[in-house]
Amino acid sequence: MKILLFFLFAMLAMTALAQPYLTQDYYxxxxxxxxxxVRREMIEIxxxxxxxxxxxxxxxxxxxxxxGCDGSIFLESTDTMISEQEAIPNKDSIKGLDTFDNIxxxxxxxxxxxxxxxxxxxxxxxxxxxxxxxxxxDVPLGRKDSTTANFVAANINIPLPNQDLGTLLAKxxxxxxxxxxxxxxxxxxxxxxxxCVSFRERIYGDFLETVGLNPISHAYLFHLKALxxxxxxxxxxxxMDNITPIFFDNSFYQILxxxxxxxxxxxxxxxxxxxxxxxxxxxxxxxxxLLFYKHFTESMxxxxxxxxxxxxxxxxxxxxxxxxxS
Ligand code: HEM
Numbered sequence: 001m002k003i004l005l006f007f008l009f010a011m012l013a014m015t016a017l018a019q020p021y022l023t024q025d026y027y028x029x030x031x032x033x034x035x036x037x038v039r040r041e042m043i044e045i046x047x048x049x050x051x052x053x054x055x056x057x058x059x060x061x062x063x064x065x066x067x068g069c070d071g072s073i074f075l076e077s078t079d080t081m082i083s084e085q086e087a088i089p090n091k092d093s094i095k096g097l098d099t100f101d102n103i104x105x106x107x108x109x110x111x112x113x114x115x116x117x118x119x120x121x122x123x124x125x126x127x128x129x130x131x132x133x134x135x136x137x138d139v140p141l142g143r144k145d146s147t148t149a150n151f152v153a154a155n156i157n158i159p160l161p162n163q164d165l166g167t168l169l170a171k172x173x174x175x176x177x178x179x180x181x182x183x184x185x186x187x188x189x190x191x192x193x194x195x196c197v198s199f200r201e202r203i204y205g206d207f208l209e210t211v212g213l214n215p216i217s218h219a220y221l222f223h224l225k226a227l228x229x230x231x232x233x234x235x236x237x238x239x240m241d242n243i244t245p246i247f248f249d250n251s252f253y254q255i256l257x258x259x260x261x262x263x264x265x266x267x268x269x270x271x272x273x274x275x276x277x278x279x280x281x282x283x284x285x286x287x288x289x290l291l292f293y294k295h296f297t298e299s300m301x302x303x304x305x306x307x308x309x310x311x312x313x314x315x316x317x318x319x320x321x322x323x324x325x326s
Contacts, residue, residue, distance in 0.1 A: 023140055023141065026119075031107070031110070033110060033111075034123070035123055040106070041106050041124075045103075051192070052099045053131055053132055054132075055094070055096030056125055057191070058188070059073060059125070060304070061185070062094060063118065064304065065158050065171070065175060065306070066149075066153045066158065069305075070118050070315060071143075071145040073085065073090070073154075076323065081149055081151075083149055084150065084153075086151060087151055087155045088155055092235075100321065103124055107120055108319060113317055116144055116316075119141045122143065123139050125300075132190075132191050132247060133248050133249065135248075135297050137301060139304065140301070140304070143307075143312075143315075144317070145315055145317060145318040147314055147315065147324045148314075157174065160265070161265045162202075165265075165268040165274050168265055168268070177299065177302060177303060183281040184281075184298075184299045185299045185300070186265075186266060186269065187253065187296055188296075189241065190240075190241045190244070191245065192245075193238060196228030196233050199238065200230070202263060203221060203225055203228060207224075210270075212259060214258065214259075217259065238262060240261075240263065242260070242262070243255065250292045253282050253285040256270040256271075257282065257283060257286045
């Protein structure tokens, strides 16, 4: 019993010590221009390669759900480590890695070896939202980059589009996020696209059931099926918000209320038999843009704070995001 208590205490002490103290002025002495550099690069991306804004926002989510926001998603496979990029939710799906490299390179040019990849990604994700017309929030900084990737955790922790609501919720709760955080954060699907392979089950599944008799929804389904046949066309893409695909607004939730969500996981929050607690939030966000913005920014801050004490304690500032420092 004493031994058990000792370990418990040691673990708690380690957690307390290892928790990063993220602050807005973390780089005020060492790299005061970091936020400006990232913004400059993101504006460039918004002009020349706009779809990558969504891809960068998603990278931050997939990074934070695996041993905390520690840039582990960027690490490539080595002889001793399998990259998270190989995990099912990421493989052939995540985009924007090269684009992100350019942002980090720009930061390194002005502040070599100072700003972590995880921090650059957190700032870039915020900018992706603003540049899509969404809300602003201050990004606390001071994250460390991990020296390891976690392929197994990437497979387990990151939600998949055909998982049921209970499983999806469990994955958010596991990260210390709430049901409300989940519904608000999934609102990120107001920008970006999904591949046919991610929404095939949905359009050949309960789509007709959730939309009812609305002829416009039937025409939309016809269009989706032409884009995504039962066999083939796996990589064809469609926006998850087909009303305003590049604007960060609340039309994503209005689509769910109409029963037209593209991913099973999205529509589950409104139509599942177990959606008693999520459905009212979907309805509220569909009606109230500012409430969605408020909850989304609060939840992004919470998600951006997820930390694995071990990963943090052994972390570093990686100069190149795809490999640990030698
Ligand atoms: C229930 C949780 C979630 C599930 C099951 C899920 C699933 C997916 C899937 C399947 C795609 C399309 C990927 C593809 O077809 O290649 C996608 C795209 C996307 N997701 Fe999520 N997601 C979830 C939550 C989130 C959260 C919390 C965020 C950010 C805060 C986010 C941001 C995005 C963005 C921006 C895209 C578009 C990416 C692009 O266009 O490159 N997702 N998501």
